[in-house]
Amino acid sequence: MKKFITSALLFLPLFSFSQSAEDSVFIRKIFDFALTNGQCYQVLTHLCTQIGPRLSGSKGADQAVKYMQSVMQQQKFDRVQLQEVMVPHWERGNVCEVSAKTLKNNITLNACALGGSVGGAIKDAQVVEIKQFSELEKLGEAGIKGKIVFFSRPMEPTHIHTFEAYGACVEQRWGGAAKAAKYGAIASLTRSMSLKEDKFPHTGSMSYDTLYAKIPALAISTEDATWLSKAIAAQQNLSISIQLNSRTLPDTLSHNVIGDLIGTQIPNEILLAGGHLDAWDNGQGAHDDGAGCVQSIEALRILKSLGYAPNRTIRAVLFMNEENGLRGGKKYAEIAAESNQKHILAIESDRGGFTPRGFYIDSEQADVLKIKKYKSLLEPYGLHDFKKGGGGADIGPLKKQGTLCLGYIPDSQRYFDVHHAGSDVIENVNKRELELGAASIAAMLYLIDKYGLN
Amino acid sequence: MKKFITSALLFLPLFSFSQSAEDSVFIRKIFDFALTNGQCYQVLTHLCTQIGPRLSGSKGADQAVKYMQSVMQQQKFDRVQLQEVMVPHWERGNVCEVSAKTLKNNITLNACALGGSVGGAIKDAQVVEIKQFSELEKLGEAGIKGKIVFFSRPMEPTHIHTFEAYGACVEQRWGGAAKAAKYGAIASLTRSMSLKEDKFPHTGSMSYDTLYAKIPALAISTEDATWLSKAIAAQQNLSISIQLNSRTLPDTLSHNVIGDLIGTQIPNEILLAGGHLDAWDNGQGAHDDGAGCVQSIEALRILKSLGYAPNRTIRAVLFMNEENGLRGGKKYAEIAAESNQKHILAIESDRGGFTPRGFYIDSEQADVLKIKKYKSLLEPYGLHDFKKGGGGADIGPLKKQGTLCLGYIPDSQRYFDVHHAGSDVIENVNKRELELGAASIAAMLYLIDKYGLN
Numbered sequence: 001m002k003k004f005i006t007s008a009l010l011f012l013p014l015f016s017f018s019q020s021a022e023d024s025v026f027i028r029k030i031f032d033f034a035l036t037n038g039q040c041y042q043v044l045t046h047l048c049t050q051i052g053p054r055l056s057g058s059k060g061a062d063q064a065v066k067y068m069q070s071v072m073q074q075q076k077f078d079r080v081q082l083q084e085v086m087v088p089h090w091e092r093g094n095v096c097e098v099s100a101k102t103l104k105n106n107i108t109l110n111a112c113a114l115g116g117s118v119g120g121a122i123k124d125a126q127v128v129e130i131k132q133f134s135e136l137e138k139l140g141e142a143g144i145k146g147k148i149v150f151f152s153r154p155m156e157p158t159h160i161h162t163f164e165a166y167g168a169c170v171e172q173r174w175g176g177a178a179k180a181a182k183y184g185a186i187a188s189l190t191r192s193m194s195l196k197e198d199k200f201p202h203t204g205s206m207s208y209d210t211l212y213a214k215i216p217a218l219a220i221s222t223e224d225a226t227w228l229s230k231a232i233a234a235q236q237n238l239s240i241s242i243q244l245n246s247r248t249l250p251d252t253l254s255h256n257v258i259g260d261l262i263g264t265q266i267p268n269e270i271l272l273a274g275g276h277l278d279a280w281d282n283g284q285g286a287h288d289d290g291a292g293c294v295q296s297i298e299a300l301r302i303l304k305s306l307g308y309a310p311n312r313t314i315r316a317v318l319f320m321n322e323e324n325g326l327r328g329g330k331k332y333a334e335i336a337a338e339s340n341q342k343h344i345l346a347i348e349s350d351r352g353g354f355t356p357r358g359f360y361i362d363s364e365q366a367d368v369l370k371i372k373k374y375k376s377l378l379e380p381y382g383l384h385d386f387k388k389g390g391g392g393a394d395i396g397p398l399k400k401q402g403t404l405c406l407g408y409i410p411d412s413q414r415y416f417d418v419h420h421a422g423s424d425v426i427e428n429v430n431k432r433e434l435e436l437g438a439a440s441i442a443a444m445l446y447l448i449d450k451y452g453l454n
Numbered sequence: 455m456k457k458f459i460t461s462a463l464l465f466l467p468l469f470s471f472s473q474s475a476e477d478s479v480f481i482r483k484i485f486d487f488a489l490t491n492g493q494c495y496q497v498l499t500h501l502c503t504q505i506g507p508r509l510s511g512s513k514g515a516d517q518a519v520k521y522m523q524s525v526m527q528q529q530k531f532d533r534v535q536l537q538e539v540m541v542p543h544w545e546r547g548n549v550c551e552v553s554a555k556t557l558k559n560n561i562t563l564n565a566c567a568l569g570g571s572v573g574g575a576i577k578d579a580q581v582v583e584i585k586q587f588s589e590l591e592k593l594g595e596a597g598i599k600g601k602i603v604f605f606s607r608p609m610e611p612t613h614i615h616t617f618e619a620y621g622a623c624v625e626q627r628w629g630g631a632a633k634a635a636k637y638g639a640i641a642s643l644t645r646s647m648s649l650k651e652d653k654f655p656h657t658g659s660m661s662y663d664t665l666y667a668k669i670p671a672l673a674i675s676t677e678d679a680t681w682l683s684k685a686i687a688a689q690q691n692l693s694i695s696i697q698l699n700s701r702t703l704p705d706t707l708s709h710n711v712i713g714d715l716i717g718t719q720i721p722n723e724i725l726l727a728g729g730h731l732d733a734w735d736n737g738q739g740a741h742d743d744g745a746g747c748v749q750s751i752e753a754l755r756i757l758k759s760l761g762y763a764p765n766r767t768i769r770a771v772l773f774m775n776e777e778n779g780l781r782g783g784k785k786y787a788e789i790a791a792e793s794n795q796k797h798i799l800a801i802e803s804d805r806g807g808f809t810p811r812g813f814y815i816d817s818e819q820a821d822v823l824k825i826k827k828y829k830s831l832l833e834p835y836g837l838h839d840f841k842k843g844g845g846g847a848d849i850g851p852l853k854k855q856g857t858l859c860l861g862y863i864p865d866s867q868r869y870f871d872v873h874h875a876g877s878d879v880i881e882n883v884n885k886r887e888l889e890l891g892a893a894s895i896a897a898m899l900y901l902i903d904k905y906g907l908n
Contacts (some may be wrong), residue, residue, distance in 0.1 A: 035611040157489040157886070160835055195886060355809070355865050357836070381614055382811070382865070384838040411809050411836075411865065413886045432611070432649060432867045 020377065023450070026306075027377055027443045033302050034439035040298035041431040043071055044291065044353075048284035048426040055115075055281040056321040057089025057252035064277050065255045068293060068318050072259035075301050077316075079262060082255040085331040087321040089252040090116055092203075092281055093245035098189070098218060100127075101239045102231055109228070110199050110221040112282055113246040114173060114190070114206040115324045120216040122148065122187055124239040129232050133171070133179055145184030148240050151176040152191045152229050154222070155416065162412040163351070166193055166419075170204070177217035178209035187216040187242055191225035193416060199223055200421040203280050205324045216244045256328045257318040261300055263449075265311040270336075271449055272315045272346040272403075273299050273441050276322030276329075276394050283424035287415065291353030291434055293318045295408075298438035299445055310449045312344070319394040322350070326393055333397035343403040345448050347441055348392025352419075353434040354410035356382045359444065360389025362396075362405040367453075371406065374447050383440055385409050404453060408441055474831065477904075480760075481831055481897045487756050488893035494752035495885040497525055498745065498807075502738035502880040509569075509735040510775040511543025511706040518731050519709045522747060522772050526713035529755050531770075533716060536709040539785040541775040543706040544570055546657075546735055547699035552643070552672060554581075555693045556685055563682070564653050564675040566736055567700040568627060568644070568660040569778045574670040576602065576641055578693040583686050587625070587633055599638030602694050605630045606645045606683050608676070609870065616866040617805070620647055620873075624658070631671035632663035641670040641696055645679035647870060653677055654875040657734050659778045670698045710782045711772040715754055717903075719765040724790075725903055726769045726800040726857075727753050727895050730776030730783075730848050737878035741869065745807030745888055747772045749862075752892035753899055764903045766798070773848040776804070780847055787851030797857040799902050801895055802846025806873075807888040808864035810836045813898065814843025816850075816859040821907075825860065828901050837894055839863050858907060862895055 034040075051067060054060035065082065072080040098111035101124060113119075128144060130136060131153045136144065151172035159165040170193055177188040192202035201219045208214045220228065231238055257277060263269065275292020279285020296316040303314065320328035336343055347359070358378075361368045365388070372386040391405025399405055410433070418424040488494075505521060508514035519536065526534040552565035555578060567573075582598060584590060585607045590598065605626035613619040624647055631642040646656035655673045662668045674682065685692055711731060717723065729746020733739020750770040757768065774782035790797055801813070812832075815822045819842070826840040845859025853859055864887070872878040 031614070032612045158486045160485070160890075162886075355867050379838075384833075413809050413890070414884050417884070430868050430871070432616075436614075436867070 023377055023447065026446065029306055030302055030442045030446065031381055031439045033306060034298065034435045035432065037305070038298065038435040039301065040294040040438050041434055043297065044286065044294045044429065044434065045426050047290050047294070048286045052284045053281035054277065054279050054285060055090070056087035056254060056278045056324060057249065058281065061254055061278055061320065065257055068257045068277060071297060072257065072316070075297070077259040077261060077300060079260040081258045083258055083332065083335065085254055085256060085320055085327050086251045087254045087327045088325045089249040090324060091247055091249060093119060093247060095243050095245040097243040098220065099241050100228060100231060102235055109224040110201050111218045112201040112203050113244055114217040114219055115203055115280065116206050116248070117217040117244065117246050118214045119245040119247055120187065120242065122242040124241055125186060127232060127238060127240045129229060136179055136183055139183070141183050144180065147185055148187045148189060149176065149180035149185045150189045150228060152225055154191060155193060155195050157195055162195060162416050165195060166416055169193060173204050173219065174206055177206055177215055178212060181209065181212035181215050185215060190219045192219045192222050193419065194222050194421070196417040197222045197226065200423050202420040203282055204420045216242055218242065218244065254320045256320050256332055259297065259300060259316045261304055261310050261314045263312040264309045267313050268341050269312040270315050270341050270343045271312050271445050272317055272343055272395065273445060274317035274319055274346065274394055275349050277318040278321050278323050280323055280420045283422045284426060286424050286426045286429050287352035288419055288424055289322065289350045291429065291437070292349035295349045295353065295434065295438040295441055299442035302439065302442040303446060308446065312449050314445055314449060322394050329394035330397050333401065336398065337401055343398050343401060344453055345406065346391065346395035346398050346403050347406045347408060347444060348395045349408040349437060349441060350392045351408065351412065352410050352415040353429050353437055354414060355433045356436050356440045357409045357411050358383045358385030360387060360391065360407035360409055362389065362391035362399065362407065367404055370453055378440065378443060381436065381440060406444065408437060410437055477831055477901065480900065483760055484756055484896045484900065485835055485893045487760060488752065488889045489886065491759070492752065492889040493755065494748040494892050495888055497751065498740065498748045498883065498888065499880050501744050501748070502740045506738045507735035508731065508733050508739060509544070510541035510708060510732045510778060511703065512735065515708055515732055515774065519711055522711045522731060525751060526711065526770070529751070531713040531715060531754060533714040535712045537712055537786065537789065539708055539710060539774055539782050540705045541708045541781045542779045543703040544778060545701055545703060547573060547701060549697050549699040551697040552674065553695050554682060554685060555695070556689055563678040564655050565672045566655040566657050567698055568671040568673055569657055569734065570660050570702070571671040571698065571700050572668045573699040573701055574641065574696065576696040578695055579640060581686060581692060581694045583683060590633055590637055593637070595637050598634065601639055602641045602643060603630065603634035603639045604643045604682060606679055608645060609647060609649050611649055616649060616870050619649060620870055623647060627658050627673065628660055631660055631669055632666060635666035635669050636663065639669060644673045646673045646676050647873065648676050648875070650871040651676045651680065654877050656874040657736055658874045670696055672696065672698065708774045710774050710786055713751065713754060713770045715758055715764055715768045717766040718763045721767050722795050723766040724769050724795050724797045725766050725899050726771055726797060726849065727899060728771035728773055728800065728848055729803050731772040732775050732777050734777055734874045737872070737876050738880060740878050740880045740883050741806035742873055742878055743776065743804045745883065745891070746803035749803045749807065749888065749892040749895055753896035756893065756896040757900060762900065766903050768899050768903060776848050783848035784851050787855065790852065791855055797852050797855060798907055799860065800845065800849035800852050800857050801860045801862060801898060802849045803862040803891060803895060804846045804848070805862065805866065806864050806869040807883050807891055808868060809887045810890050810894045811863045811865050812837045812839030814841065814845065814861035814863055816843065816845035816853065816861065821858055824907055832894065832897060835890065835894060860898065862891060864891055
């Protein structure tokens with residue numbers, strides 16, 4: 001009999017039935033609390049409507065830092081800190097006019113500067129449409145010099161996870177201007193990175209190549225891009241005019257905002273939940289990434305409100321400057337490396353405040369399995385996807401310290417409809433979906449705090 | 455060796471690897487087609503914006519029947535039929551005023567008649583608030599007679615599947631007026647069935663008890679219900695006035711709309727996909743249930759466009775009168791029972807046009823397993839929930855003929871925000887989410903057509 005018991009114990013899973021039952025009850029409490037006493041929607045509403053645009057270096061970013069610090073203080077986190085970081089300071093400016101002259105009309109296009117673009121004024125230039133970068137080389141200087149290049153490849157709608165469609169297309173926005181400038185183009189227009197046909201131009205970061213000229217780089221709405229492709233096909237000598245007064249100012253002091261529930265057993269081990277506080281300046285940054293910020297704070301508030309005393313330090317970090325520099329994420333990791341703290345886990349929410357789907361695990365199969373064993377506890381809340389995938393840009397720099405990075409996965413269908421556009425506003429965030437995300441992150445923090453990563 | 459092969463064959467699953475690979479490829483084609491050549495959003499846009507309200511018996515319902523018939527004809531389905539059905543004809547009327555007189559003000563409430571309510575005029579009546587039906591009996595005639603009863607219990611936000619919250623609360627809307635009339639109430643007001651706090655009143659069907667008086671029955675918005683509860687608590691003698699000219703007219707001739715792809719092998723076996731064409735008259739019926747109608751048609755169009763020749767007859771049915779009578783569903787099942795056709799499967803989409811989650815199987819465990827074996831083929835498209843649950847109201851009457859009924863499950867978080875309200879409009883439908891639902895239904899029809907229900 002004794003032998004039998006010993007054998008049986010050998011085969012006991014690390015994660016036993018009684019633990020699972022207790023965890024199931026506590027996770028139910030997390031979701032109940034989030035859905036009945038949620039504050040994250042209210043905080044996000046303030047951030048969106050009272051502060052709104054908050055690109056790095058702007059007054060809005062500064063106000064957002066102070067507001068979110070005050071939220072953490074009101075929620076009586078054990079420790080609230082601002083972490084200094086120098087960030088780029090680019091200004092869109094107040095003039096952005098793009099028009100197309102056809103045989104019959106002068107058509108104004110819904111356009112916006114890409115983040116980092118220089119300003120400029122261009123009158124009646126010819127335009128050349130490009131779907132793949134390889135076409136640029138074929139056309140060469142003969143076909144491109146002195147012209148505006150229009151990158152018109154749409155996002156591919158057949159990807160079920162829309163981030164894959166974005167990933168396969170965004171090179172046009174990020175690298176288009178530099179590639180075009182190599183052959184003497186004088187400006188670039190990019191079809192907005194969106195799967196929806198509408199009037200909103202979508203901004204986003206772009207880059208120059210130091211070898212070539214810096215040319216104005218803009219996005220036009222998907223509707224206008226579709227129109228422009230047809231107009232070019234119908235009339236070869238269509239011309240485009242651009243006026244833009246964007247500019248880059250000197251780097252500016254800004255801050256990451258950090259709030260802690262200090263661990264009662266192993267306080268120098270950190271479990272981090274974060275999002276980025278900066279947001280593009282043409283919307284309110286509601287989904288990108290106000291949602292991730294308020295969810296991170298809310299995850300801590302839920303655990304604290306339920307009386308959970310964490311073993312490790314559980315931390316919310318609102319990173320500055322994810323959109324056009326990642327300075328906050330890099331600075332955070334740099335300082336973490338110098339400290340005696342060990343970040344064992346980091347979760348980023350930066351895919352919008354939509355209904356939960358699961359978590360990406362940014363590691364090898366062994367770590368995927370460590371996280372996947374909690375799947376059955378989270379499936380009742382709509383989280384089914386536990387798989388290898390990206391954690392998030394801000395937490396990425398922590399990876400080399402051995403931190404396991406997770407990316408919270410909400411449903412992706414609507415994300416690129418609003419991403420980096422004027423439509424990323426609080427009205428397009430559903431309160432329950434946002435709250436379910438906060439609860440999902442809280443549940444994962446709770447489980448890893450309790451069981452570690454063994 | 456021969457013996458080995460025989461044994462191996464014995465253990466081959468019904469659903470073999472090669473079948474699975476072929477099916478995986480075909481289902482990928484279904485989703486690709488839906489997302490690149492989808493027409494269902496366009497059809498829904500026309501239905502919502504050019505026809506809009508289409509309650510049974512109304513001109514809108516008649517126009518919707520003709521339009522959807524024409525859509526099926528344009529798509530060259532093998533057979534398109536209208537099936538006659540007599541339906542109730544209730545009219546909301548053009549007067550609906552509800553005001554609350556407090557010590558300081560006269561406040562207009564955002565209200566609407568519940569479907570089936572009689573009209574009436576009430577001036578400055580006292581109001582009594584009720585959360586549970588049991589309170590009515592305690593108050594009795596002494597506490598209720600001559601007063602307006604206000605049913606104020608909110609939907610419970612902790613249900614993850616919002617239909618459970620609705621199910622636990624909707625008795626107030628359906629049965630409240632009759633229960634209140636039993637004790638002499640002169641009208642009922644019900645807090646709208648929604649988890650969102652906003653200004654939209656939500657209508658929906660209600661019933662009278664032939665033993666008691668028919669009294670005006672209305673819903674007020676969740677915001678106004680929250681306000682009214684507080685106002686009553688603050689001032690016991692608050693009074694309410696109501697003006698309403700709703701009325702019921704004689705039954706009217708209407709139609710179910712039926713389109714077929716005729717089976718090439720077993721044409722008298724039917725696989726049905728359906729939704730209901732009638733919709734409440736205060737919105738456009740975009741999610742409820744324009745979405746289900748256009749998805750059902752789209753599922754057939756996808757299979758036809760991909761050149762799939764079905765073994766069995768695959769049928770789209772747009773039922774009339776789900777909202778206030780279910781006459782279409784009952785008539786359809788009655789005629790089906792008299793024919794020599796056997797309905798082996800019916801799928802209803804009547805939970806909104808949101809991102810896919812799975813299928814409910816309205817049967818016993820053996821049937822659940824028959825459907826669940828296809829889960830791995832549909833998980834890549836976000837369908838994880840395959841479980842026992844309701845099929846749908848319209849297809850319910852087919853159950854006694856042995857039909858296996860499935861309910862398409864989209865994500866439920868946003869459904870009751872718009873359900874039966876002025877906010878159920880095309881702007882709140884996401885094109886991709888709608889298309890993914892159509893593809894999910896097409897995939898299930900394909901699998902059951904190919905493999906049957908063995």
